Amino acid sequence: MKVIEIFNHELNQSIIYNNSETKALRLQVDSLIKSACELLPRNDSAIIIGTGKMKDFSLTFFVKNFNSIILTDIDLITVNTEIKKLKLSRDKLNKITKIRMDYTGFEKNQFFDDFKEKIINCHSFEKIDKVINNKLLGLANYKFLKDYKGSADFIYVSPIYTQLVYNQILRECAILRENKYPEHMLKYIESIMLEEMVSIINRFNDNIINTLNPTGQLMVLSDIFQVDIGTDFHLKIKNGINDYEVMEQIYEDYKNQYGIGLGDYGLLNLDEKLASYLSKWLIWPYGNKSAFIVKLKIYKKKLL
Secondary structure: OOHHHHHHHHHHHHOOEOHHHHHHHHHHHHHHHHHHHHOOOOOOEEEEEOOOOOOOOOHHHHHHHOOEEEEEEOOHHHHHHHHHHHOOOHHHHOOEEEEEOOOOOOOOOOOOOOHHHHHOOOOOHHHHHHHHHHHOOOHHHOOOOHHHOOOEEEEEEOOOHHHOOHHHHHHHHHHHHHOOOOHHHHHHHHHHHHHHHHHHHHHHHHHHHHHEEEEEEEEEEEEEEEEEOOOHHHHHHHHHOOOHHHHHHHHHHHHHHHOOOHHHHHHHHHHHHOEEEEEEEEEEEEOOOEEEEEEEEEEEOOOO
């Protein structure tokens, strides 16, 4: 396993879901997928981005309703394990193609392979810039799913914006911090890489849009913020989750206090490129202590 694959596999295995409440979320998502697919001119090809443990959608729905399902993820070990649990028939399995996919190009550039070793020898901001810029060379034009350009009738994107390398950057910096690397330089690395996430997410979205056919639809889930279960804030959200206007106001207040996160930016970037016709807030519990507050949006290509 490669460095990014190992990180994401460990992340997938570390998340403990609340099965009953996760099932409730999946039923809501499946219902919305079903409604969206009923509006499609054809249900031939579906692509899943960030397949993971498939806790947020039902693969069984896709194999019943599409002729071809492309499952993509950097961590295919987890994907294969979850597929085996479903005990699908041979005919349904034959509809599925699994593609191990690096969505950012960081694996191609071996960004994390010797990141700590190179950074720990940097004693100025200029040297940090040189290391990071060298590792980002060529990524401006990074492409994935090139062989599927314009082919997808439906694309489903699991919550992934917050998982696109930045968490791994933070972990690398945490290890450097343990090794007494200067704090002001670590803050600098975290800051410039957070700025780089704008380009990474923009590029990620462009690659997905290029895969969508002219009449296709794109459903995206994005984790916007995290709450501790049982707090006043959690109860406020739980009471308002089915009222879109209430949730939008809660979100505006949150955004005014904490600013825009990666999950927010992923959707805002798509809003500029596509036409959205549905937006809904959902609660995704995991474990017994926390929950993600997720925004689901469905997009179509804009009419020219």
